[in-house]
Amino acid sequence: QAPRGLSLEEKRTKLLEIFHESANFYQLKELEKLGPKLKGIVSQTVKEVLQSLVDDGLVQGDKIGASNFFWSFPSQRGTIVQNRLDNVKETRTSLVAQLAELKTAIEHERTLRPLSDSRAAALGQLTSLKKQLAVLQDEIDAYGACDPVKVEEKKRSVTLAHEAAVRWTDNYSILLSHFTRQTGMDAQDIRKYLEIGDDYEDIF
Numbered sequence: 001q002a003p004r005g006l007s008l009e010e011k012r013t014k015l016l017e018i019f020h021e022s023a024n025f026y027q028l029k030e031l032e033k034l035g036p037k038l039k040g041i042v043s044q045t046v047k048e049v050l051q052s053l054v055d056d057g058l059v060q061g062d063k064i065g066a067s068n069f070f071w072s073f074p075s076q077r078g079t080i081v082q083n084r085l086d087n088v089k090e091t092r093t094s095l096v097a098q099l100a101e102l103k104t105a106i107e108h109e110r111t112l113r114p115l116s117d118s119r120a121a122a123l124g125q126l127t128s129l130k131k132q133l134a135v136l137q138d139e140i141d142a143y144g145a146c147d148p149v150k151v152e153e154k155k156r157s158v159t160l161a162h163e164a165a166v167r168w169t170d171n172y173s174i175l176l177s178h179f180t181r182q183t184g185m186d187a188q189d190i191r192k193y194l195e196i197g198d199d200y201e202d203i204f
Contacts, residue, residue: 005042006040006041008049008052011039011041011045011049012049012052012053012058014035014039014040014041015031015035015039015041015046015049015050015053016053016058016059016072017039018031018034018035018038018039019059019070019071019072019074020072020074023175024071024175025069025070025071025175026069026070026071027067027068027069027070028046028047028050028068028070031046031050031070032046032047035049050070053072054070058072059071059072060072060073062193064183064185064190064193065183065185091143092140092143095136095139095140095143096140098136099133099136099137099140102129102132102133102136103133105129106126106129106130106133109122109123109125109126109129
């Protein structure tokens with residue numbers, strides 16, 4: 001049986017690993033060579049995968065001189081993952097509140113039970129509320145109390161991103177020196193392109 005090809009998400013993860021493991025700047029043509037060699041990503045798909053990472057803010061790109069360069073700060077991934085986790089928690093809290101309100105309304109309707117035609121209307125409203133309750137319950141079940149397994153995966157991603165960021169800061173001076181030698185550009189100009197301020201500090 002032929003081996004299964006990589007999914008889009010797997011390609012995105014592996015392409016990010018190239019940036020984070022090397023802490024380097026790349027051009028598209030370089031990534032199209034490294035993708036198949038290091039991570040098994042088909043060369044023809046690298047451009048599409050790279051663009052998706054740029055669109056999501058996980059990879060930065062800019063034109064330096066006559067060439068387009070791409071890079072990724074490892075800490076960006078951890079920040080984005082944490083923000084998504086926070087949004088999930090906020091959404092779940094809102095759904096729980098709506099669910100509580102619906103349960104209260106349902107119980108109120110049950111206690112009324114008038115002996116007139118309005119009882120039929122109340123029962124109809126009760127049925128509608130039950131349907132809304134079921135929909136909200138399904139949404140809450142989908143979040144699964146923020147799914148401990150997924151939360152642990154996100155925490156691990158944040159930890160790995162922090163560790164990679166530490167490696168990045170360790171190699172920053174070396175990369176900057178190498179880049180200035182290769183391009184002949186002034187180090188201050190490169191910092192300006194990369195939006196690295198004078199208050200940049202190593203991460204420990």
